[in-house]
Amino acid sequence: MAFTIAIAGKGGTGKTTLAALIIRQLIRSGKGPVLAVDADANANLNEALGIEVEDTIAELMARVNNNLEPLPAGMTKDQYVAFRVHQSLAEGDDVDLLVMGGPEGPGCYCYVNNLVRGFMQELSQNYPYVVMDNEAGLEHLSRRTTQNVDVLFVSSDASARGIRSAGRVKELVESLALEIKKLYLVVTRVNNDSIAALQDEIQRTGLELIGTIPNDQQVFEYDLRGKPLVELPDDSPVISAVTEILRRAHIL
Numbered sequence: 001m002a003f004t005i006a007i008a009g010k011g012g013t014g015k016t017t018l019a020a021l022i023i024r025q026l027i028r029s030g031k032g033p034v035l036a037v038d039a040d041a042n043a044n045l046n047e048a049l050g051i052e053v054e055d056t057i058a059e060l061m062a063r064v065n066n067n068l069e070p071l072p073a074g075m076t077k078d079q080y081v082a083f084r085v086h087q088s089l090a091e092g093d094d095v096d097l098l099v100m101g102g103p104e105g106p107g108c109y110c111y112v113n114n115l116v117r118g119f120m121q122e123l124s125q126n127y128p129y130v131v132m133d134n135e136a137g138l139e140h141l142s143r144r145t146t147q148n149v150d151v152l153f154v155s156s157d158a159s160a161r162g163i164r165s166a167g168r169v170k171e172l173v174e175s176l177a178l179e180i181k182k183l184y185l186v187v188t189r190v191n192n193d194s195i196a197a198l199q200d201e202i203q204r205t206g207l208e209l210i211g212t213i214p215n216d217q218q219v220f221e222y223d224l225r226g227k228p229l230v231e232l233p234d235d236s237p238v239i240s241a242v243t244e245i246l247r248r249a250h251i252l
């Protein structure tokens with residue numbers, strides 16, 4: 001069974017950056033291959049990983065549901081979709097990427113989720129690690145697309161509002177009774193002493209702060225030029241910070 005790491009947080013809190021850097025460090029530590037799952041309709045994990053994506057699960061489902069991809073004779077819809085999803089895995093170096101895409105109908109991932117849940121477990125057996133980039137609403141986790149999550153990192157930017165919204169992710173995890181073994185807070189884009197000013201706010205959430213990611217000009221520049229974040233140099237301060245977080249969480 002794959003060790004599953006999920007990352008969740010409000011948009012713009014550095015969640016995709018964190019997911020990509022965790023994947024980078026797992027691979028560099030010889031822990032690959034990694035199955036990366038982009039479960040955030042607005043995220044661009046593929047760009048951060050430098051992987052071309054041709055299809056998303058949602059687009060595939062829309063085509064199948066609208067009969068734009070007729071089912072081959074002798075195949076049920078479920079079998080065909082499962083087969084096509086395997087085909088649509090985007091392959092990188094020691095990492096394969098599954099992109100969920102936007103909701104198929106008004107806010108509904110139901111069919112996709114039921115289906116993905118069915119074979120996700122089977123698929124994840126081919127990988128020692130699964131890393132999921134999730135929306136703050138935990139849409140996929142709440143529908144149990146993945147069975148168990150070993151570690152959920154909740155990302156927040158270095159603002160009181162961000163920390164409160166991370167606190168709401170924790171409340172959601174509790175109210176949905178999700179099977180998550182460990183839950184940690186990661187504060188990203190931290191400047192100098194900004195974390196000290198947030199201590200009280202963090203304490204109120206009850207979240208355990210496992211580490212911080214510094215605000216780094218190089219991350220900003222890579223983003224600006226569309227350069228994959230996985231190509232950041234080993235001596236980058238954000239890489240050291242992610243390595244430290246993974247060590248503290250006993251993942252590395």
Ligand SMILES: Nc1ncnc2c1ncn2[C@@H]1O[C@H](COP(=O)(O)OP(=O)(O)OP(=O)(O)O)[C@@H](O)[C@H]1O
Pocket residue numbers: 009010011012013014015016017018040042043044188189190213214215216217219220223238
């Ligand atoms: N440590 C950092 N230092 C500097 N800039 C950062 C850092 N982390 C993230 N950023 C920048 O902040 C912006 C948002 O980051 P990112 O895409 O990782 O957030 P997100 O939470 O995944 O947002 P979304 O869900 O909208 O994709 C990006 O422009 C990214 O380059």
